[in-house]
Amino acid sequence: MKIVLAQLNYHIGNFELNADKMIKSIEQAKEDGADLVVFSELAVCGYPPYDFLERKEFIQNCTDTIEQIAKMCNGIAAIVGGPEINPEPQGKNLFNAAYFLEDGQVKQVVRKTLLPNYDVFDEYRYFQPNIVFDLIKFNGKKIALTICEDIWDDQPVANAFARDKLYTLSPMDKLIQQKPDFAINIAASPFSYTQVDIRRDIVRNKARQYKIPFIYVNQVGANTELIFDGNSMVVNGRGDITHQAKAFEEDTVHIDMDALSDKPAISPKVTKPIQLIYDALVAGVRDYFAKMGFKSATLGLSGGIDSAVTVAIAAEALGKENVHVLLLPSQYSSDHSIKDAVDLANNLGIQYDIVPIKEIFNSYNFLMSPIFAGKEADVTEENIQARIRGTLLMALSNKFGHILLNTSNKSEAAVGYGTLYGDMNGGLSVLGDVYKTDVFKLARYINRDVEIIPENTIVKPPSAELRPDQKDSDSLPDYDVLDAILFRYIEKNQSPAEIVNDGFEEATVKKAIRLVNMNEYKRFQTPPTLRISSKAFGIGRRIPLVAKH
Numbered sequence: 001m002k003i004v005l006a007q008l009n010y011h012i013g014n015f016e017l018n019a020d021k022m023i024k025s026i027e028q029a030k031e032d033g034a035d036l037v038v039f040s041e042l043a044v045c046g047y048p049p050y051d052f053l054e055r056k057e058f059i060q061n062c063t064d065t066i067e068q069i070a071k072m073c074n075g076i077a078a079i080v081g082g083p084e085i086n087p088e089p090q091g092k093n094l095f096n097a098a099y100f101l102e103d104g105q106v107k108q109v110v111r112k113t114l115l116p117n118y119d120v121f122d123e124y125r126y127f128q129p130n131i132v133f134d135l136i137k138f139n140g141k142k143i144a145l146t147i148c149e150d151i152w153d154d155q156p157v158a159n160a161f162a163r164d165k166l167y168t169l170s171p172m173d174k175l176i177q178q179k180p181d182f183a184i185n186i187a188a189s190p191f192s193y194t195q196v197d198i199r200r201d202i203v204r205n206k207a208r209q210y211k212i213p214f215i216y217v218n219q220v221g222a223n224t225e226l227i228f229d230g231n232s233m234v235v236n237g238r239g240d241i242t243h244q245a246k247a248f249e250e251d252t253v254h255i256d257m258d259a260l261s262d263k264p265a266i267s268p269k270v271t272k273p274i275q276l277i278y279d280a281l282v283a284g285v286r287d288y289f290a291k292m293g294f295k296s297a298t299l300g301l302s303g304g305i306d307s308a309v310t311v312a313i314a315a316e317a318l319g320k321e322n323v324h325v326l327l328l329p330s331q332y333s334s335d336h337s338i339k340d341a342v343d344l345a346n347n348l349g350i351q352y353d354i355v356p357i358k359e360i361f362n363s364y365n366f367l368m369s370p371i372f373a374g375k376e377a378d379v380t381e382e383n384i385q386a387r388i389r390g391t392l393l394m395a396l397s398n399k400f401g402h403i404l405l406n407t408s409n410k411s412e413a414a415v416g417y418g419t420l421y422g423d424m425n426g427g428l429s430v431l432g433d434v435y436k437t438d439v440f441k442l443a444r445y446i447n448r449d450v451e452i453i454p455e456n457t458i459v460k461p462p463s464a465e466l467r468p469d470q471k472d473s474d475s476l477p478d479y480d481v482l483d484a485i486l487f488r489y490i491e492k493n494q495s496p497a498e499i500v501n502d503g504f505e506e507a508t509v510k511k512a513i514r515l516v517n518m519n520e521y522k523r524f525q526t527p528p529t530l531r532i533s534s535k536a537f538g539i540g541r542r543i544p545l546v547a548k549h
């Protein structure tokens with residue numbers, strides 16, 4: 001049996017585009033002599049559709065598109081993910097389903113049993129869990145077909161406490177009793193820099209455990225904050241990887257099931273986490289713009305490392321001709337900052353303009369001086385500069401349609417080290433899930449072949465340059481210490497006592513955690529953040545604003 005794994009990039013709600021892609025893949029697979037093409041979870045509508053699933057016309061579009069694709073399945077079969085209406089009056093309206101299409105029609109529907117409901121997932125909100133376990137019978141073979149989380153039954157939930165096992169039911173334990181020849185899992189498994197290895201181990205372990213080959217089909221592309229890396233794979237019954245699809249790119253993999261046992265194993269692809277993060281962020285920016293119908297971006301280039309890394313990612317994602325930045329020096333900006341920013345813009349070949357903000361800043365201060373009489377200059381004036389920059393950048397955005405990219409990193413976002421309606425402006429946060437220490441690594445990665453980001457930008461001490469001789473370290477612990485504390489608190493959900501037990505100074509831990517807690521309100525107002533870790537700010541981390549910590 002010849003099978004094609006179709007790893008595609010879907011656009012949520014764009015039924016025409018999704019159907020067109022799948023139909024083209026089916027036609028090509030037919031020409032190539034394949035028997036079955038496998039697409040990923042909820043391919044018909046894109047993942048995650050969230051509350052679109054509550055709209056009748058959305059579900060009708062899903063059903064119509066499945067039928068349209070089914071009609072193309074003559075002389076070839078396909079597996080397509082899509083929602084299915086629950087025929088029973090009880091329970092949720094829908095199942096998260098996999099449609100088996102053959103002979104121009106829907107031949108069988110398999111439903112998802114294990115519905116993820118942690119972090120960014122919210123599937124119980126829409127779907128009823130499956131309780132029926134049947135194999136797909138096709139061309140004399142029996143296939144155990146499952147959907148994404150269905151094979152994650154023995155994973156501990158990230159960040160949950162006191163639970164070793166997530167589920168008591170294992171769909172594969174049920175299906176294996178009917179003696180399948182092989183298994184297929186269709187997935188919508190978003191990227192995080194730890195996820196690629198975890199996921200590969202799960203598929204390999206399942207194949208070893210059940211002693212049957214596993215075909216795993218994920219998707220690629222980004223939908224708002226979620227980025228899908230693909231990395232679809234085929235694993236033989238001994239748990240060896242025999243085929244691997246590309247990361248972050250559409251790809252098709254052709255396999256011959258009858259020859260699978262003779263196929264030598266290939267070594268798992270090992271990619272440095274920083275390269276994965278870079279590729280993910282490029283994909284995230286590219287798809288946000290492409291799927292929203294935007295072409296060009298802007299941001300403020302300060303000569304600092306955050307805007308430097310953000311602009312390099314934007315130029316890679318959108319093309320240098322589609323990035324237009326502003327250099328907005330104030331009286332506190334050092335000459336080398338302006339030079340570093342100009343050098344970077346020239347190295348990337350992007351358009352830049354310099355608009356000094358000193359005069360506007362002075363006008364603001366002059367106009368407010370009667371009201372502020374007797375008050376010392378403080379953070380108010382620092383924030384005015386950040387807000388002037390935010391206003392000018394949004395003016396450029398309005399005039400030319402460039403979307404403003406937010407440059408805040410995860411460390412700053414965590415402790416609220418940024419100005420609301422100032423440098424926290426933007427349509428998309430590129431680095432908001434990247435700790436400052438990793439921003440440095442990204443800069444080194446971007447410079448791996450040739451110096452793009454000036455060395456001075458990387459080695460100088462981080463500074464907001466909002467008052468004379470200001471350094472981030474005046475207000476915050478050193479980033480290597482701060483990030484280690486933040487990681488334990490945010491990603492690992494450790495308590496302050498546990499973090500102190502890990503060897504951190506109590507006062508520093510308390511200060512960092514106090515800042516994280518008191519700045520929830522700021523993060524509530526930040527743009528969507530591209531997710532690259534197991535716990536990003538955004539839809540997967542829900543903390544009450546009005547609360548006593």
Ligand SMILES: Nc1ncnc2c1ncn2[C@@H]1O[C@H](COP(=O)(O)OP(=O)(O)OC[C@H]2O[C@@H]([n+]3cccc(C(=O)O)c3)[C@H](O)[C@@H]2O)[C@@H](O)[C@H]1O
Nearest residue numbers: 379382383386412416417418419420423463464466475521
């Ligand atoms: N719980 C709450 N719910 C809703 N709103 C709340 C609030 N608490 C305060 N607020 C509001 O927020 C205001 C305070 O926030 P905000 O105006 O942003 O100002 P604030 O957080 O006081 O200051 C910004 C800090 O970020 C630093 N910064 C700024 C710019 C860039 C960088 C950098 O290195 O990248 C660093 C700057 O040096 C300063 O330390 C309050 O005046 C109040 O209006």
Ligand SMILES: Nc1ncnc2c1ncn2[C@@H]1O[C@H](COP(=O)(O)OP(=O)(O)OP(=O)(O)O)[C@@H](O)[C@H]1O
Nearest residue numbers: 300301302304305306307327328329407423463464
């Ligand atoms: N002189 C400037 N010209 C243009 N944009 C600026 C300037 N200063 C700050 N910005 C914008 O405001 C953001 C916050 O900058 P700031 O220098 O305060 O802190 P930062 O987090 O260290 O960022 P960076 O490392 O990019 O300097 C910058 O990333 C940049 O987009």
Ligand SMILES: NC(=O)CC[C@H](N)C(=O)O
Nearest residue numbers: 116148149152188189190
């Ligand atoms: N769509 C899903 O079921 C995704 C959940 C799964 N644990 C994953 O990230 O791969």
